[in-house]
Each structure stands twice: as structure tokens, then as C-alpha cells.
Amino acid sequence: MNNTSKSQRTMDIVQGGLAKRYQKEKRFKLYGLSAIFFSLLCLSLLFISIFSNGYTAFQQTFIEMEIAIDPEFIDKGNFAGSDYQGIIKASLRKEFPDVTGRKAKKRLYHLVSSGASYQLQDFVRDNFDKIGQTIRLWVPADDDVDMFIKGHIGRKGPEEDRRLKDDQISWIDSLVEQGRIKKKFNTTFFTAGDSREPELAGIWGAATGSFFTLLVTLALSFPIGVAAAVYLEEFAPTNRWTDLIEVNINNLAAVPSIVFGLLGLAVFLNFAGLPRSAPLVGGFVLTLMTLPTIIIASRASLKSVPPSIREAALGVGASKTQMVTHHVLPLAMPGMLTGTIIGMAQALGETAPLLMIGMVAFIVDIPGGFTDPSTVLPVQIYLWADSPERAFLERTSAAIMVLLVFLISMNAVAVILRKKFERRW
Amino acid sequence: MTPSYLLIILLLISTVAYYLGKKRAFAVVKHQGGPKVLHSRPGYYGMLTALWCGVPAVLIYSIWLVFEPTFISDMILSNLPADIKALPDDRLTLVMNDIKNLVNGNILSGEISPVIRSASEHYKHLQFISHACLTVIVLILSIAGLLVVWKIIKPELRARNHVEQLLKLVLIACSTIAIFTTIGIVMSVLYEAIRFFKVIPITEFLFGLEWSPQMAIRSDQVGSSGAFGAIPVFMGTMLISAIAMSVAVPVGLMSAIYLSEYANKKFRAVAKPLLEILAGIPTVVYGFFAALVVAPAIRNTGASFGLDVSSESALAAGLVMGVMIIPFVSSLSDDVINAVPQSLRDGAYGLGSTKSETIKQVIFPAALPGIVGGVLLAVSRAIGETMIVVMAAGLSANLTLNPLKTVTTVTVQIVTLLVGDQEFDSPKTLAAFALGLMLFVTTLILNIIALVVVRKYREQYE
Numbered sequence: 001m002n003n004t005s006k007s008q009r010t011m012d013i014v015q016g017g018l019a020k021r022y023q024k025e026k027r028f029k030l031y032g033l034s035a036i037f038f039s040l041l042c043l044s045l046l047f048i049s050i051f052s053n054g055y056t057a058f059q060q061t062f063i064e065m066e067i068a069i070d071p072e073f074i075d076k077g078n079f080a081g082s083d084y085q086g087i088i089k090a091s092l093r094k095e096f097p098d099v100t101g102r103k104a105k106k107r108l109y110h111l112v113s114s115g116a117s118y119q120l121q122d123f124v125r126d127n128f129d130k131i132g133q134t135i136r137l138w139v140p141a142d143d144d145v146d147m148f149i150k151g152h153i154g155r156k157g158p159e160e161d162r163r164l165k166d167d168q169i170s171w172i173d174s175l176v177e178q179g180r181i182k183k184k185f186n187t188t189f190f191t192a193g194d195s196r197e198p199e200l201a202g203i204w205g206a207a208t209g210s211f212f213t214l215l216v217t218l219a220l221s222f223p224i225g226v227a228a229a230v231y232l233e234e235f236a237p238t239n240r241w242t243d244l245i246e247v248n249i250n251n252l253a254a255v256p257s258i259v260f261g262l263l264g265l266a267v268f269l270n271f272a273g274l275p276r277s278a279p280l281v282g283g284f285v286l287t288l289m290t291l292p293t294i295i296i297a298s299r300a301s302l303k304s305v306p307p308s309i310r311e312a313a314l315g316v317g318a319s320k321t322q323m324v325t326h327h328v329l330p331l332a333m334p335g336m337l338t339g340t341i342i343g344m345a346q347a348l349g350e351t352a353p354l355l356m357i358g359m360v361a362f363i364v365d366i367p368g369g370f371t372d373p374s375t376v377l378p379v380q381i382y383l384w385a386d387s388p389e390r391a392f393l394e395r396t397s398a399a400i401m402v403l404l405v406f407l408i409s410m411n412a413v414a415v416i417l418r419k420k421f422e423r424r425w
Numbered sequence: 426m427t428p429s430y431l432l433i434i435l436l437l438i439s440t441v442a443y444y445l446g447k448k449r450a451f452a453v454v455k456h457q458g459g460p461k462v463l464h465s466r467p468g469y470y471g472m473l474t475a476l477w478c479g480v481p482a483v484l485i486y487s488i489w490l491v492f493e494p495t496f497i498s499d500m501i502l503s504n505l506p507a508d509i510k511a512l513p514d515d516r517l518t519l520v521m522n523d524i525k526n527l528v529n530g531n532i533l534s535g536e537i538s539p540v541i542r543s544a545s546e547h548y549k550h551l552q553f554i555s556h557a558c559l560t561v562i563v564l565i566l567s568i569a570g571l572l573v574v575w576k577i578i579k580p581e582l583r584a585r586n587h588v589e590q591l592l593k594l595v596l597i598a599c600s601t602i603a604i605f606t607t608i609g610i611v612m613s614v615l616y617e618a619i620r621f622f623k624v625i626p627i628t629e630f631l632f633g634l635e636w637s638p639q640m641a642i643r644s645d646q647v648g649s650s651g652a653f654g655a656i657p658v659f660m661g662t663m664l665i666s667a668i669a670m671s672v673a674v675p676v677g678l679m680s681a682i683y684l685s686e687y688a689n690k691k692f693r694a695v696a697k698p699l700l701e702i703l704a705g706i707p708t709v710v711y712g713f714f715a716a717l718v719v720a721p722a723i724r725n726t727g728a729s730f731g732l733d734v735s736s737e738s739a740l741a742a743g744l745v746m747g748v749m750i751i752p753f754v755s756s757l758s759d760d761v762i763n764a765v766p767q768s769l770r771d772g773a774y775g776l777g778s779t780k781s782e783t784i785k786q787v788i789f790p791a792a793l794p795g796i797v798g799g800v801l802l803a804v805s806r807a808i809g810e811t812m813i814v815v816m817a818a819g820l821s822a823n824l825t826l827n828p829l830k831t832v833t834t835v836t837v838q839i840v841t842l843l844v845g846d847q848e849f850d851s852p853k854t855l856a857a858f859a860l861g862l863m864l865f866v867t868t869l870i871l872n873i874i875a876l877v878v879v880r881k882y883r884e885q886y887e
Contacts, residue, residue: 014777021779021782022779024779024781024782025779025780025781025782028780028781028784028785029683029687029780029781031679032679032680032682032683032684032686032687033683033687034679035675035676035677035678035679035680035683036679036680036683036684036696036700038676039676039680039700039703039748039751039752039755040696040699040700042703042748042751043699043702043703045718046706046710046711046714049714049717049718050710050713050714053717223599224599224602225599227595227596227599227600228596228599228600228602228603230596231593231596231597231599231600232600235593235596236600244604245600245601245603245604247873247876248603248604248606248607249603250872250876251607251869251872251873251876252603252606252607254802254805254806254868254872254875255610255809255865255868255869255872256805256806256808256809256810256811256836256864256865256868257809257811258809258811258836258839258840258861258864259610259614259809259861259864259865259868260610262610262613262614262839262843262857262858262861263606263609263610263613263614265613265843266613266614266616266617266858267609267613271613288602288606291602291603291606292603295603319585319589320589321589321592321593345705348707349705349706349707349708349709349710350707351707351708351709351811351812352708352811352812352815352836352840355840355843355844356839356840356843356844360844378707378709378812379709381709381710381713382709382712382812382815382816385709385712385713385716385717385816393717396713397713400710400713403707403710404706404710407705407706407707408702408705411705
């Protein structure tokens with residue numbers, strides 16, 4: 001009797017608290033779910049903001065100009081030194097004959113990019129016979145006009161605050177009416193080096209720099225990383241020395257990347273006297289930075305090869321080295337390659353250590369070798385992000401999109417490689 | 426012969442040596458019953474020949490080329506007229522640079538004096554002699570190596586063991602690079618930092634309350650006296666890291682718990698890689714996002730509440746950094762939570778506890794050491810993160826805990842002090858290395874504690 005009433009009471013307590021506990025359970029689950037959705041929200045916000053800022057950069061506004069190639073401006077003996085700018089200016093004046101005054105003329109000249117004269121120069125070089133004639137040429141518009149056509153800067157607001165003044169807008173409108181302003185695919189962005197003028201700036205120089213830097217990194221870090229992993233996993237005795245190496249590798253994996261930049265500055269530039277801004281030095285620094293990643297991944301991959309393979313090889317009389325090079329390494333290779341690709345993706349996105357060794361300079365020329373001054377894609381993004389022009393904003397976003405495409409495809413290759421060659425023993 | 430051609434020729438000779446050695450091995454045993462009486466497979470004899478032919482030569486080659494410029498420069502210097510030799514050291518290096526530029530065919534600014542011209546001719550001459558000597562020595566060495574091995578190839582020569590020994594040496598050398606990297610970091614940072622502390626006392630650096638590293642170059646310049654008290658910089662770093670961790674730890678931990686305890690397989694297969702994308706995005710992209718989207722948004726929100734928010738607020742940089750660290754925290758805690766034995770869960774369920782009660786009262790305490798280790802690693806990452814703060818945080822060192830104000834961090838200061846023109850004598854440049862030393866030491870301590878904690882914890886359940 002007494003017993004039942006007591007157990008009844010316990011049941012009651014449990015029953016009574018149950019609703020509250022289930023509530024708590026639900027709430028907790030919701031917290032977890034909302035944490036994940038918060039992260040995914042941030043991710044999509046990041047992608048959306050970059051895409052919406054950047055997709056317009058793949059098009060560039062061009063103006064069709066009627067250019068009279070006046071022989072007066074062309075210096076026959078010195079084509080490169082001829083006054084092509086003068087021809088462009090004369091053509092613009094002819095287009096809008098009612099523009100007077102120095103300031104108004106200057107504003108008129110500003111409609112067309114300064115790159116137009118180079119384009120004209122190339123045209124004249126290829127077509128000598130056209131000298132003295134009038135031609136029609138699509139030349140790139142200035143970045144302000146480009147932004148105006150793309151709708152990034154409006155015609156509202158007080159005139160003195162605007163990048164484009166009233167008369168400039170009226171000229172643009174009349175050109176648009178004649179169908180002489182068009183947006184075309186922006187090939188310059190993919191083929192040119194850096195420039196102070198947004199409409200002439202491209203990522204090819206930075207991409208080549210990235211390529212050279214990564215080539216050095218890959219050529220050094222893959223063999224060294226694999227060799228170190230093989231030694232530590234297959235040959236090394238367990239003693240203090242190898243323990244020290246292990247702790248060192250694990251620790252280096254967590255050292256801030258900028259510290260590697262300091263090392264590069266002090267050792268490679270100041271001590272060894274290697275050139276500043278060179279992909280060679282960048283590659284050295286990134287090698288030291290990615291080595292721990294590659295070593296750790298390679299060791300994991302070696303570990304996953306079952307001991308039976310090793311014993312079988314030793315059993316038929318292979319030496320230890322033969323066992324490793326003929327049997328274990330080929331089986332572990334896919335995992336090592338995956339680790340290396342992930343390390344390379346890390347290196348491709350790295351910025352901070354490269355700032356330290358001077359790869360942050362303004363470089364117009366496309367680098368042609370490992371010691372030419374150059375910059376890399378992420379540093380180019382950093383440089384452009386600092387520029388005040390509105391047109392550089394969209395180019396920065398576009399460059400980020402290109403970088404992300406590279407990174408995502410590298411990671412995708414790593415995933416596919418892992419899926420394809422992964423063996424469950 | 427230019428050195429690069431010489432290297433190619435060496436490689437060619439070594440390749441030839443491989444085939445010669447292999448052929449020799451076959452020839453030696455031709456009348457003794459064929460290759461089966463050889464100690465090693467014939468390829469190893471070839472390899473041994475190639476190695477003895479190539480390795481010593483390449484070693485001499487690289488040592489020679491490393492020391493050649495110093496030797497030639499010294500000889501040029503001793504031959505220069507007395508009035509140039511009497512110049513101070515820095516001017517002398519300029520003269521030397523001029524000579525070297527002339528040798529390499531670079532364009533020189535200004536007029537070239539006949540002394541420098543003749544010195545550069547002399548330099549070219551010496552370089553020519555040096556390269557000729559190098560060519561002769563290296564070629565003799567490689568051919569000698571080839572011949573010696575050729576002579577000693579016998580059936581009982583243990584070629585494989587020799588080759589494997591050498592390979593093992595190479596492997597050992599590769600694995601010590603990690604140690605040399607650490608030593609290199611410590612030495613380079615420490616060396617410059619000590620030079621800095623000779624000018625600025627270490628107590629002033631560690632406990633000073635004012636940071637303005639702009640030094641007057643001339644004594645009559647106004648304004649900048651240079652103050653190197655790093656407390657505001659440390660505080661800024663800690664403020665931004667604290668904001669980042671207050672985002673990353675709860676979100677990362679909760680998502681790890683949801684993914685490992687609640688989510689079904691399908692959801693996990695989609696959400697986990699998506700989270701990992703966050704970890705793969707370069708930091709410069711986060712920096713751009715912080716400066717372009719988050720900072721203006723925070724300023725506008727603040728303005729609508731009547732708050733005065735700086736456009737480079739610590740909050741913006743901290744929030745974005747937190748988002749960057751989420752996947753780091755979540756994947757580390759995921760591993761740890763998965764390592765908690767199933768028996769603990771089953772025990773808790775058997776006593777009638779709900780899932781969340783099990784997690785809060787059993788799994789979380791059991792996984793706590795591992796989680797703490799992961800969080801410490803995340804903190805060290807937040808402290809060392811550079812690009813986000815360079816792009817979104819400010820330069821002025823304010824001693825404040827207000828997240829809406831501008832603060833600066835250790836990494837921002839290192840970048841701003843070292844990017845651009847630098848002279849390696851001014852405390853301004855050296856200060857960057859002192860900050861780098863602090864950064865390295867702090868992250869090192871955090872990493873070691875974290876690694877030890879994680880390792881201890883793993884042993885517990887294995």
C-alpha cells in the first residue's frame with residue numbers, strides 16, 4: 001500500500017516534468033538547427049554579395065568612334081611616338097562641335113578611356129593604308145561612363161557631387177540614342193595586367209604570378225612532403241628525435257601564416273639576398289607553409305595501407321625500401337595527391353605572407369619567369385579592394401569569383417580523386 | 426660555359442652513367458652464370474654509378490655557386506682605388522651594386538665612372554675564370570666517380586644497400602626541414618626583436634600604453650616621436666578575437682552537436698561539405714566581405730539607433746572572423762563528440778534521459794577537454810588571422826573595449842610596418858619583428874596546450 005503510493009508519486013513527478021523536458025529537448029534541437037542555418041546564411045550572403053557586385057565586370061562598355069586618321073598626327077619615322085591621343089581628341093571634338101571651353105573639352109575627352117589611343121596605335125600599325133581615311137572603331141569607355149551605363153552611378157544628386165556632370169550625361173545619352181554605346185564581353189579583364197585605369201585592368205598578370213608561385217610550391221613541397229612522411233611513418237624509430245620532429249610539424253601547421261612571411265623576409269630576402277616580389281621566393285615561403293598539411297595528409301594515407309601488404313612484400317624477400325617504393329607508396333599515392341591538392345588550394349588563397357616579401361607591388365607587366373616581379377591573385381584582390389574607384393569594386397568581386405572557381409575546382413578534383421581511388425581494406 | 430648548361434650536362438652524364446653501370450654489371454657476370462649471381466639487381470649497379478657520378482659533382486657545384494659572388498666581390502673590393510675603399514660601408518655596397526648591375530647588363534642610373542667600368546670588366550673576367558674552373562673540376566669529379574664505380578662493380582658489391590642508404594639519408598634530410606623551419610622562424614624573429622629591444626626597452630614595449638610607430642627621420646621634424654607601448658595593440662587583438670570566438674564557439678559547437686547527434690545521414694551529407702566551403706574561402710575574400718558589406722551594414726544599423734559607429738569597427742572584423750572560424754570549431758568538436766563511446770550514451774538513455782539531457786550532462790562533460798583543445802586552436806587562429814583585420818579593422822591604436830570603435834591588431838601593425846619602403850635600422854621596422862615574436866610565442870603556447878590536451882583526451886578513450 002505504502003509502496004504503491006510512493007511509486008505513484010515518482011511516476012507523477014516524472015510525468016509532470018515530462019512536458020517541460022520535451023519542450024527543452026525541442027528547443028535544444030532548434031538551437032542546433034539554427035546554428036547550421038546561420039552558417040549557411042552567412043555563406044550564401046557572402047556568395048550573393050560577391051556575385052551581385054561582380055557579375056557586371058565581365059562586360060565592358062564600348063563607344064563606337066568615327067576616327068579620322070589625320071596624317072598630320074602620325075610620325076612616319078616613329079609610329080609608337082605618334083600623337084594618337086591627339087587623333088582621338090580631334091575626333092571627339094568633331095563629334096560634339098558645340099563643346100567650347102577648356103574644362104568642357106576636358107570633360108569630353110574623359111568619356112573615352114586612355115587605352116583608346118593604344119588601340120588606335122595597334123590599328124594603324126596593322127593598317128598603314130588606312131592613314132588619311134576615316135574609320136569606325138569600338139574603343140573602351142572610361143570607367144565612369146561604364147559605371148553609368150551599368151547603372152551603378154546615377155544621374156540624381158547635386159552636380160558637383162557626381163562623377164559625371166550634366167553635359168557629359170547628355171553626350172552619353174545622345175551616343176546611346178545613336179546606338180553607339182554597347183556593352184561587350186570584357187576580354188581585357190582576362191588578358192591584361194594591372195592598371196591604374198579600371199577599364200584597362202585585368203587579372204592575367206596576377207594569374208600568371210599565381211601560376212609560377214604555385215609551380216615552385218608544388219615542385220618543392222610534394223617531393224619533400226612525401227619523403228618526410230615516408231621516413232616518419234615507415235623508417236623512423238620512435239625516439240626523442242622523431243618525437244621532436246612530430247611536435248614540430250603539428251605546431252607548424254598551426255603557426256599563423258604571417259609569421260612565415262616574416263621568416264621569408266628575414267631569411268630569403270635579407271639574408272640570402274633573393275629578389276623581392278619574385279614568384280620564386282613566394283613559392284619558397286608557401287612551401288614551408290603547406291609542408292605540414294601535406295606531411296600530415298601523406299602520413300594518414302600511409303597509415304591506411306594495411307600491414308598485410310608490407311608483410312607480404314617483406315615475406316617474398318623485398319628489402320624495406322623496395323617494400324615502400326614498390327608497394328606501399330603506389331597504394332598511398334591517391335591520398336597523398338588529395339592532400340597535396342588541398343595544400344595547393346590553401347597556398348593559392350594565401351595572401352598575408354606574400355605581402356611581407358613584397359609581392360604587393362603595382363605591376364603592369366605580365367611576369368615571364370620565376371624571378372620577375374609579380375603579384376598573385378589574392379594580393380591583386382587586396383590591392384583592388386583598396387582602390388576608391390567604383391569600377392574597381394566590381395572588378396575585385398569578379399577577381400574573387402575567378403579565384404573561387406579555381407579553388408572550388410581544385411577541391412572538387414581532390415574529392416573526385418578520393419572517391420575514385422579510395423580503397424576500403 | 427654558363428652554370429645552367431653545366432647542370433644539364435651533369436644530368437646527361439649521370440643518365441649515361443646509369444646505363445654504363447648497368448651494362449657493366451651484366452658484362453662482369455657474363456661468364457659466371459648471368460645476372461643471378463649478382464648481389465643486387467642490375468639496375469642498382471647502374472643507380473650506384475649514376476649517384477657517384479652526379480651527387481658529389483652537384484654538391485661541389487652548388488657550394489661553389491653559393492660562395493662565388495662573395496669571393497669575387499672581395500677581390501674586386503681589394504682592387505678598388507683607395508678613395509673608394511675609404512667610403513663608409515653603405516656607400517660601398519652601393520658602388521658594388523653598380524658594378525654588379527653593369528655586369529648583368531642592367532640599366533644604370535647616372536653616369537658610369539671609368540673606375541666602376543674597369544671594375545666591372547675585372548668582375549666579368551674573374552667570373553669567367555671561376556666558371557671555367559668550376560666546369561673543369563665538376564666534370565673531372567663526375568667522370569672520376571663514374572670510373573671508380575665502374576672499376577669496383579663486382580658480383581659481390583652490395584649495390585642495393587648503398588643506394589638504399591643514400592635514399593634513407595635523403596628522407597631523413599627532408600623530414601628535418603620542419604625543425605629547420607622552426608629554428609629559422611625563431612632565429613629570424615628573435616634576432617631582429619633583440620635589435621629592437623636594444624633601442625626600446627622591453628618593459629616599455631610590453632607595458633607602454635601608447636602606440637604610434639611613426640618615427641621622425643630627422644631630428645628637426647615635428648610631431649612624431651614614436652611610441653612603442655604595445656598594450657593597445659594587444660588589447661585590440663584580444664577584443665577582436667573575443668568577438669570572433671563569441672560567434673564561432675556557440676555556433677560551431679551547436680552545429681557540431683546537431684550534425685553528430687540529431688541530423689540524419691542525408692542532411693549530414695549535404696550540410697557538412699557546405700560548412701567546409703566556409704573554411705576553404707580565402708581570408709582575403711572574407712576581408713573584402715567585412716569591409717564592403719558587414720561594416721557599412723553595422724554602421725547604418727548603429728546610426729539608426731543613434732549610435733556613433735566607426736566605419737572600421739572591431740565588431741565588423743570580429744563577426745566576419747567568427748564566421749570564418751565556425752567550420753574550424755565545428756569540425757574539431759565533431760571529431761571529439763564522435764569519439765565519446767556509445768556506451769556512455771546508451772547508459773544515459775537507459776536511465777530515461779532525453780537526447781538533449783544526455784548531450785548536456787554526459788557527452789559534453791566527457792568531450793570537454795577535447796572541445797577546449799579545439800577552442801584553443803581556434804583562438805590561436807583568430808589571433809594570427811591577418812587579411813580580415815588588415816582590410817576591415819583600423820590602423821589607429823585605441824585603448825578601448827568598445828566594439829563599435831576602431832582598434833588595431835598585432836597582425837595589422839606587422840603588415841603596415843613592413844609593407845612598402847623599409848630600412849632595417851629603424852625601430853619602426855624592427856618593431857614588426859618584436860610583434861611577430863609576441864605573436865609566435867602566444868600562438869605557440871596556445872598550440873602546445875591544445876595539442877597536449879587533445880592528445881591526453883584521445884588516450885583516455887582509445
